[in-house]
Amino acid sequence: MRKIAILNQKGGVGKTTTAVNLAAALAKLGKKVCLLDLDPQAHASTHLGIHKTQGSIYEVLVQSKPLQQCRVEVDEGFWLVPSEIDLAAAEVELAGVVGRELLLRDALAADSMLFDFCIMDCPPSLGILTLNALACVQDIFIPLQPHFFALHGLSKLLETTGLVSRRLNADLTVAGIILTLYENNTRLTQEVVADLNQFLENSRGVKSPWQKARLFSTRIRKNIKLAECPSHGKSIFSYDPKCHGAVDYTELAREILNIPMHG
Amino acid sequence: MRKIAILNQKGGVGKTTTAVNLAAALAKLGKKVCLLDLDPQAHASTHLGIHKTQGSIYEVLVQSKPLQQCRVEVDEGFWLVPSEIDLAAAEVELAGVVGRELLLRDALAADSMLFDFCIMDCPPSLGILTLNALACVQDIFIPLQPHFFALHGLSKLLETTGLVSRRLNADLTVAGIILTLYENNTRLTQEVVADLNQFLENSRGVKSPWQKARLFSTRIRKNIKLAECPSHGKSIFSYDPKCHGAVDYTELAREILNIPMHG
Numbered sequence: 001m002r003k004i005a006i007l008n009q010k011g012g013v014g015k016t017t018t019a020v021n022l023a024a025a026l027a028k029l030g031k032k033v034c035l036l037d038l039d040p041q042a043h044a045s046t047h048l049g050i051h052k053t054q055g056s057i058y059e060v061l062v063q064s065k066p067l068q069q070c071r072v073e074v075d076e077g078f079w080l081v082p083s084e085i086d087l088a089a090a091e092v093e094l095a096g097v098v099g100r101e102l103l104l105r106d107a108l109a110a111d112s113m114l115f116d117f118c119i120m121d122c123p124p125s126l127g128i129l130t131l132n133a134l135a136c137v138q139d140i141f142i143p144l145q146p147h148f149f150a151l152h153g154l155s156k157l158l159e160t161t162g163l164v165s166r167r168l169n170a171d172l173t174v175a176g177i178i179l180t181l182y183e184n185n186t187r188l189t190q191e192v193v194a195d196l197n198q199f200l201e202n203s204r205g206v207k208s209p210w211q212k213a214r215l216f217s218t219r220i221r222k223n224i225k226l227a228e229c230p231s232h233g234k235s236i237f238s239y240d241p242k243c244h245g246a247v248d249y250t251e252l253a254r255e256i257l258n259i260p261m262h263g
Numbered sequence: 264m265r266k267i268a269i270l271n272q273k274g275g276v277g278k279t280t281t282a283v284n285l286a287a288a289l290a291k292l293g294k295k296v297c298l299l300d301l302d303p304q305a306h307a308s309t310h311l312g313i314h315k316t317q318g319s320i321y322e323v324l325v326q327s328k329p330l331q332q333c334r335v336e337v338d339e340g341f342w343l344v345p346s347e348i349d350l351a352a353a354e355v356e357l358a359g360v361v362g363r364e365l366l367l368r369d370a371l372a373a374d375s376m377l378f379d380f381c382i383m384d385c386p387p388s389l390g391i392l393t394l395n396a397l398a399c400v401q402d403i404f405i406p407l408q409p410h411f412f413a414l415h416g417l418s419k420l421l422e423t424t425g426l427v428s429r430r431l432n433a434d435l436t437v438a439g440i441i442l443t444l445y446e447n448n449t450r451l452t453q454e455v456v457a458d459l460n461q462f463l464e465n466s467r468g469v470k471s472p473w474q475k476a477r478l479f480s481t482r483i484r485k486n487i488k489l490a491e492c493p494s495h496g497k498s499i500f501s502y503d504p505k506c507h508g509a510v511d512y513t514e515l516a517r518e519i520l521n522i523p524m525h526g
């Protein structure tokens with residue numbers, strides 16, 4: 001099972017939009033996908049019209065409830081473990097717990113259901129919830145809006161992945177950066193993309209979790225449909241399967257699966 | 264001194280852009296303004312090209328350093344107390360401290376320097392840093408992007424203001440909602456604005472901190488200049504004083520000061 005954390009401590013850069021629609025795209029391509037909503041604001045859950053019924057990720061982390069009991073099937077091959085607002089309390093409740101960053105890893109290890117992909121939507125912080133994701137995934141995908149603060153936050157994010165990789169999870173790698181809310185025609189976008197490419201170039205020779213990180217060639221263009229579909233409790237594929245948002249997330253899923261776009 | 268928290272736990276909705284440029288606009292209109300950067304990601308500080316030199320809000324909250332010693336003058340009548348990444352640790356360090364939500368209130372009470380406005384840029388969460396702001400301000404301004412999750416987060420935010428108002432700060436009121444990243448031509452925008460207006464209408468009769476909250480008539484339009492100026496370490500007024508971003512934040516400042524736009 002390939003485990004992927006969708007991570008960026010900067011707010012509002014398309015983490016949830018990416019987690020939900022990439023998971024949905026992979027399921028449409030025939031993969032079996034589990035999405036974990038790790039944000040107390042529960043936007044991924046709300047996006048898919050799901051409220052906690054049988055259990056939430058809060059109960060998994062704080063009360064050791066099995067993932068199996070909390071998981072709901074959203075669509076064919078597409079499962080969700082929802083979040084709830086109580087998860088905000090977890091950061092304080094877990095503060096003193098031994099191995100508090102490894103609770104999700106334990107929960108996944110105990111889970112018998114098989115998936116091709118487990119995708120985790122992280123909150124806009126590098127706190128205990130995000131650390132739980134980092135401690136058990138192989139890949140980090142970083143959605144990034146090509147604005148000024150993009151580069152600033154990136155070095156702090158990478159520093160954290162370095163720490164987790166050394167202390168908790170030797171398998172951790174930054175697979176790549178997904179450009180989101182992409183608008184090609186601005187000079188700011190071009191400057192930030194150039195800076196990012198430069199940064200990734202410079203990291204190639206030095207051993208680190210982001211040594212092989214790349215800019216995904218698929219860019220998620222700004223498309224109002226992606227902002228509309230959460231209000232209908234749907235992924236973009238159930239809402240408007242022909243719009244740019246759907247095209248872009250399908251293309252990203254194919255890139256991740258290494259299937260040629262028209263192959 | 265009028266104390267204002269710029270608050271919304273949703274990420275990336277223009278809190279920092281508003282805190283910085285509203286503070287700058289008020290200073291341009293002759294007011295004496297202090298901006299407090301309460302976000303460990305220190306974007307307001309970075310936006311203005313300031314790194315902590317003599318002290319940061321972390322030392323104020325955790326080590327009781329006087330605000331006076333940390334404050335830097337950014338521009339005429341415009342002062343900043345910067346943040347730094349160590350502030351992220353404060354949430355854990357302060358977890359057990361008695362009266363941990365009242366540390367900023369104490370610091371402001373001990374501050375002898377007089378300002379017309381103290382504006383606080385809050386992080387995208389309702390944790391201890393944001394609570395410190397809520398425990399000592401009179402007004403909350405909520406920057407809000409008219410997208411689906413806007414309304415969802417709003418009720419949780421208001422619930423928190425209710426708690427703080429009852430337990431810690433009877434003066435707390437939600438003054439208003441500032442529409443940000445505003446693009447008039449989408450149906451989604453119109454729907455969300457209509458829902459917001461409805462919600463505010465319904466709240467009029469019930470005693471609560473948001474009973475008199477209004478939608479500011481000034482809307483901050485999407486303008487790439489606002490995204491560019493942080494990379495130059497400037498407010499919009501030093502970067503491009505004639506662009507829409509500068510016009511909108513000046514208009515917002517005037518609305519707040521109750522000066523007619525052309526009066």
Ligand SMILES: Nc1ncnc2c1ncn2[C@@H]1O[C@H](COP(=O)(O)OP(=O)(O)OP(=O)(O)O)[C@@H](O)[C@H]1O
Pocket residue numbers: 010011012013014015016017018039043122123124180181182220221222223224225226227228230272273274275387410411412
């Ligand atoms: N490509 C896009 N085109 C248009 N709107 C988008 C796009 N991607 C995201 N949005 C909208 O932008 C807002 C922020 O996106 P989203 O909530 O996915 O970001 P996030 O990084 O998960 O935020 P947070 O840090 O709060 O978790 C949402 O209203 C979303 O619908």
Ligand SMILES: Nc1ncnc2c1ncn2[C@@H]1O[C@H](COP(=O)(O)OP(=O)(O)OP(=O)(O)O)[C@@H](O)[C@H]1O
Pocket residue numbers: 009010011012124147148149273274275276277278279280281302306385386387443444445483484485486487488489490491493
């Ligand atoms: N009116 C606008 N027009 C264009 N870009 C904007 C506008 N307002 C903000 N931005 C840009 O959008 C991004 C998010 O804005 P900002 O950082 O102010 O939000 P925030 O709510 O403070 O985010 P966070 O939750 O991470 O603290 C930034 O890159 C900023 O430059």
Ligand SMILES: [Mg+2]
Pocket residue numbers: 015016017039043122123
């Ligand atoms: Mg999110």
Ligand SMILES: [Mg+2]
Pocket residue numbers: 278279280302306385386
């Ligand atoms: Mg901010």
